[in-house]
Amino acid sequence: MTLSKDECGAIFNKVLQLSQADTVVAQLDGGIRAGSRYAINAMTTNVVEENIVLVVSCRFGDRQGIAFTNQFDDPSLEQTVRQAEKIAKLSPPNEELLPLVKGLQKYMPVNAYFEETAQFGPQPRAEKIRASIDIVKKHGLIGSGYLPTFDWVNAMANSEGVFFHHRWTGCGFLLTVRTPDGTGSGWARDQGVRRAKELRVEDKTEIACQKCLHSHNPQPLEPGDYTVIMEPEAASSFLMLMMSAFDGRAAMEGRSFMSEAKGKTKLGKKVLGENITIRTKHDHPQILGSPLGPDGLPARNTTWVEKGVIKNLAFGRFSAQKYHQEITGRPINLVMEGEKHTLDDLIASTERGILITRFWYIRTVDFMSILNTGLTRDGLFLIEKGKITKPLVNFRFNESPAVVFNNITMMSKPERAMLYESFGDFGTAMVPAIKAENFTLSSVAPAV
Amino acid sequence: MMKRELADIALKTAKSLGATYTDIRICTYRQQSIAARDLILSSGMIGGFGQGRNVDSVSSGFGIRVMVNGAWGFASSSHITPEEIKRAAALAVEVGKASALAREKPVKLVSVPAYQDHWQTPIQKDPFKIPREKKVELLLEINRRLLKHKHIVRATSFMSFAHESKYFASSEGSYIEQDIYRADTDYTVVAFRNGKVKTRTFSVPPLNMGYEYIEKAPLLENIDRTAEEAIEHTLASPCPEGRKDLILTPSHTCLLIHESLAHPTELDRAVGYEANYAGTSFVTTDKLGKLQWGSKLMNVVADNTNPILRMSSGYDDDGTKKQRYHLIKEGVFVDYQTSRETAPYIGAKSSRGCVYASSWANFPILRNTNVGIEPGPPGDPTPEEIIADTKDGILIDGLGSFSIDHQRYNLQFGGNAFWEIKNGEKTRMLSDVTYQAINTELWNSLDAVGCKESWEPQGIPACAKGQPIVNGDQSHPAPWIRFHQIKVGVAKL
Numbered sequence: 001m002t003l004s005k006d007e008c009g010a011i012f013n014k015v016l017q018l019s020q021a022d023t024v025v026a027q028l029d030g031g032i033r034a035g036s037r038y039a040i041n042a043m044t045t046n047v048v049e050e051n052i053v054l055v056v057s058c059r060f061g062d063r064q065g066i067a068f069t070n071q072f073d074d075p076s077l078e079q080t081v082r083q084a085e086k087i088a089k090l091s092p093p094n095e096e097l098l099p100l101v102k103g104l105q106k107y108m109p110v111n112a113y114f115e116e117t118a119q120f121g122p123q124p125r126a127e128k129i130r131a132s133i134d135i136v137k138k139h140g141l142i143g144s145g146y147l148p149t150f151d152w153v154n155a156m157a158n159s160e161g162v163f164f165h166h167r168w169t170g171c172g173f174l175l176t177v178r179t180p181d182g183t184g185s186g187w188a189r190d191q192g193v194r195r196a197k198e199l200r201v202e203d204k205t206e207i208a209c210q211k212c213l214h215s216h217n218p219q220p221l222e223p224g225d226y227t228v229i230m231e232p233e234a235a236s237s238f239l240m241l242m243m244s245a246f247d248g249r250a251a252m253e254g255r256s257f258m259s260e261a262k263g264k265t266k267l268g269k270k271v272l273g274e275n276i277t278i279r280t281k282h283d284h285p286q287i288l289g290s291p292l293g294p295d296g297l298p299a300r301n302t303t304w305v306e307k308g309v310i311k312n313l314a315f316g317r318f319s320a321q322k323y324h325q326e327i328t329g330r331p332i333n334l335v336m337e338g339e340k341h342t343l344d345d346l347i348a349s350t351e352r353g354i355l356i357t358r359f360w361y362i363r364t365v366d367f368m369s370i371l372n373t374g375l376t377r378d379g380l381f382l383i384e385k386g387k388i389t390k391p392l393v394n395f396r397f398n399e400s401p402a403v404v405f406n407n408i409t410m411m412s413k414p415e416r417a418m419l420y421e422s423f424g425d426f427g428t429a430m431v432p433a434i435k436a437e438n439f440t441l442s443s444v445a446p447a448v
Numbered sequence: 449m450m451k452r453e454l455a456d457i458a459l460k461t462a463k464s465l466g467a468t469y470t471d472i473r474i475c476t477y478r479q480q481s482i483a484a485r486d487l488i489l490s491s492g493m494i495g496g497f498g499q500g501r502n503v504d505s506v507s508s509g510f511g512i513r514v515m516v517n518g519a520w521g522f523a524s525s526s527h528i529t530p531e532e533i534k535r536a537a538a539l540a541v542e543v544g545k546a547s548a549l550a551r552e553k554p555v556k557l558v559s560v561p562a563y564q565d566h567w568q569t570p571i572q573k574d575p576f577k578i579p580r581e582k583k584v585e586l587l588l589e590i591n592r593r594l595l596k597h598k599h600i601v602r603a604t605s606f607m608s609f610a611h612e613s614k615y616f617a618s619s620e621g622s623y624i625e626q627d628i629y630r631a632d633t634d635y636t637v638v639a640f641r642n643g644k645v646k647t648r649t650f651s652v653p654p655l656n657m658g659y660e661y662i663e664k665a666p667l668l669e670n671i672d673r674t675a676e677e678a679i680e681h682t683l684a685s686p687c688p689e690g691r692k693d694l695i696l697t698p699s700h701t702c703l704l705i706h707e708s709l710a711h712p713t714e715l716d717r718a719v720g721y722e723a724n725y726a727g728t729s730f731v732t733t734d735k736l737g738k739l740q741w742g743s744k745l746m747n748v749v750a751d752n753t754n755p756i757l758r759m760s761s762g763y764d765d766d767g768t769k770k771q772r773y774h775l776i777k778e779g780v781f782v783d784y785q786t787s788r789e790t791a792p793y794i795g796a797k798s799s800r801g802c803v804y805a806s807s808w809a810n811f812p813i814l815r816n817t818n819v820g821i822e823p824g825p826p827g828d829p830t831p832e833e834i835i836a837d838t839k840d841g842i843l844i845d846g847l848g849s850f851s852i853d854h855q856r857y858n859l860q861f862g863g864n865a866f867w868e869i870k871n872g873e874k875t876r877m878l879s880d881v882t883y884q885a886i887n888t889e890l891w892n893s894l895d896a897v898g899c900k901e902s903w904e905p906q907g908i909p910a911c912a913k914g915q916p917i918v919n920g921d922q923s924h925p926a927p928w929i930r931f932h933q934i935k936v937g938v939a940k941l
Binding site: 001033035036037038039040042043044045046047048049050051052053055064066067068069070071080083086087090091092093094095096121122123125126127129130133142144145146148174175176178182253254255261360361362363364365366367368371373374375377394396398421442443444445446447448 | 487488489502503504505506507508509511519520521522523524525526527539540542543545546547548549550551552553579580581584588601602638640643644645719720721722723724725727730732809810811813849850851852853854855856857858860862880882884886914915916938939940
């Protein structure tokens with residue numbers, strides 16, 4: 001089940017008419033999520049999930065109440081509106097509530113809906129999974145993979161005339177391939193894909209198989225500080241960590257890496273390497289993100305870092321007003337500038353270093369320095385004199401992205417990657433492979 | 449139409465289209481969460497399938513799981529009508545037939561008796577009948593008192609309640625109705641002093657109880673201590689690098705259990721089902737009954753029968769009765785957490801009942817359950833005696849940074865508050881403590897297990913597994929425990 005613009009409008013109209021609150025905001029979020037998953041070379045899970053959630057937010061003055069439902073019949077809508085109103089009347093005043101955004105807004109055009117993806121049903125998904133399994137088995141390996149698809153709607157309206165409707169599709173494929181003796185593992189991912197026909201299931205399966213075959217029987221290396229080359233999917237983890245420090249309010253309140261003494265921040269200062277430029281570009285053709293910004297405002301493209309200088313921190317409506325800053329929205333739909341090199345160029349230029357396929361289980365150790373820990377996984381290789389020479393046993397790292405983004409000496413062209421361990425459709429970014437010096441690998445992790 | 453009649457439509461439709469097994473869960477989830485930041489209620493948030501803070505939410509729907517040609521199919525929908533159930537059952541069969549294209553050996557399920565039963569969490573006060581304003585006022589009062597302390601710059605408090613109403617019917621004759629209630633509350637302060645920022649959290653164990661649990665929780669009694677410890681933490685010296693004895697309180701150990709014991713003993717992980725996301729397990733099936741995984745003091749039990757624990761109910765989402773059993777006995781690994789589908793991998797004739805779906809919309813999978821450490825027998829040490837018996841150690845309380853590899857060998861944990869222990873006494877707070885270890889080496893160094901009085905049914909708020917994700921909400925009870933000479937202080941800039 002998905003909802004058209006008219007269907008969303010009809011639900012919103014009922015909600016707005018039902019409410020006796022001073023102001024009302026209604027949002028719809030959901031649709032069809034399907035996913036085919038295999039493990040040990042056989043399909044294990046195959047689902048079609050249909051759900052849309054309505055969020056109703058009512059206000060009386062500066063008191064707000066919110067209620068959710070997924071039932072859109074008249075009695076359920078009325079019950080949800082009344083519940084939101086009841087909560088609002090019982091809530092304490094919230095001085096951070098700003099007047100609702102008024103009138104129809106002009107959103108940047110982003111066409112992220114493709115019928116072919118919406119129609120990519122159980123049969124073609126199963127055929128793609130079968131093709132992946134066949135490739136894995138041809139190599140004598142054991143594969144596990146997942147192919148999700150989305151046909152989704154985000155919509156909102158408020159009692160001051162805002163109306164927004166955005167239907168989008170997405171799909172992806174990611175897999176892990178292991179040797180039967182458990183001493184080798186490879187991985188590849190193709191996510192944030194809008195058009196099903198562009199999904200590279202077979203190519204990614206072959207890449208994961210080759211990684212797995214080359215990672216067989218890894219050798220240990222002493223922990224220490226190393227030159228590392230992060231493939232785009234690994235570099236994206238550090239981009240995500242870096243952007244976690246861009247909360248403008250936390251910076252203003254002294255609670256962040258971006259804070260400085262006496263209520264000042266690093267805004268406008270050169271904090272990262274000269275070669276670091278990071279932007280939000282919602283309408284990038286490889287991303288096609290949502291054009292909705294905070295509270296119904298149009299999303300806007302923002303430069304966060306330019307040549308190492310912090311150009312913007314992230315402010316919502318309230319924090320922007322409080323701290324006299326521009327509303328930027330969150331740092332999502334990111335594009336990190338790269339260079340003209342290829343991943344092979346980065347490897348060839350390295351006298352001794354380590355190639356990292358991806359990271360796993362990253363958690364913050366210290367917010368103020370953005371010190372994080374995590375592990376390498378599914379393909380770690382030693383580089384000697386410009387060539388990959390042997391697979392390595394995995395490592396745990398303890399490192400800050402602020403250090404990494406000052407130590408990058410070479411980058412590839414950016415590619416589409418995901419910022420999170422997620423396998424949904426959220427967190428697509430354009431990220432280059434990066435070569436960074438003095439990366440702290442603090443202990444050996446024998447997991448394969 | 450009654451739920452049984454609706455369920456029968458799904459069972460009959462799927463069978464007529466070729467399904468050899470079918471189950472349906474018809475569910476309504478009611479949730480209430482209230483979050484206060486300083487003296488206001490935080491704004492609500494919207495997530496993919498309707499997670500939120502400071503909201504009341506109701507989510508209803510059904511999920512139909514079928515086996516066709518030896519492969520699983522699944523479809524779910526939020527419209528609980530006879531026509532929609534027929535449509536979804538047919539779609540589930542279509543999905544199952546497609547699955548069979550990518551499956552050579554059929555899925556085999558161990559048998560399960562047919563049950564017709566109703567089970568409910570025993571509660572005294574339905575949390576949804578308690579006025580919301582009473583809950584809001586308690587949270588605001590907590591924050592008000594926390595903010596009175598100098599150097600406290602932020603106070604957040606939280607309360608949540610859930611009622612999971614679930615009707616399960618299967619083609620094997622089960623019709624099971626369950627009503628599960630959950631309650632949770634905690635608060636956190638942020639202290640800012642001399643350019644240092646530290647947080648401190650007070651939490652009671654999240655449990656399956658009614659509002660009576662909140663009324664009895666010592667929330668106001670712990671406000672001053674929590675704020676003072678946060679402030680003291682900003683002045684604490686960093687942890688030195690080296691090896692120390694570690695004393696862990698249950699509010700810290702719950703997460704260590706979750707990551708290093710509960711996840712690796714999921715049989716689906718051990719045989720490879722989760723290789724593409726959560727990972728596999730170093731506890732492969734050849735280690736069953738052989739692996740020395742802890743000192744003789746260590747007894748680890750999965751208890752899904754104690755009704756106050758988070759994953760407890762009468763039956764799992766395979767229709768298997770919940771159980772209590774040892775996973776590790778006197779340091780030896782003796783059993784896995786299993787499902788009807790995975791039990792055959794270890795030759796088991798029945799499932800341990802560990803299948804769960806956090807939403808009607810999700811395909812149920814094997815989720816880890818209430819895995820906990822048993823307290824020692826009478827005469828085993830009290831917390832005070834453990835501290836008094838420690839020459840050079842660190843006491844760790846609460847949750848902090850945590851990370852473990854995808855086979856659960858290499859772990860690095862922080863905490864929420866730390867104290868140096870010297871010659872049997874708490875001397876001062878420390879900051880920035882992390883410890884790093886290999887799983888079996890850590891548990892084999894367990895040299896003290898506290899008495900029953902030190903046992904607490906702590907738990908973790910949420911755990912993600914599966915593709916698509918199925919969340920879990922587990923209790924991991926433990927007494928106070930101590931490890932001998934663990935590496936600390938490795939993580940530093």
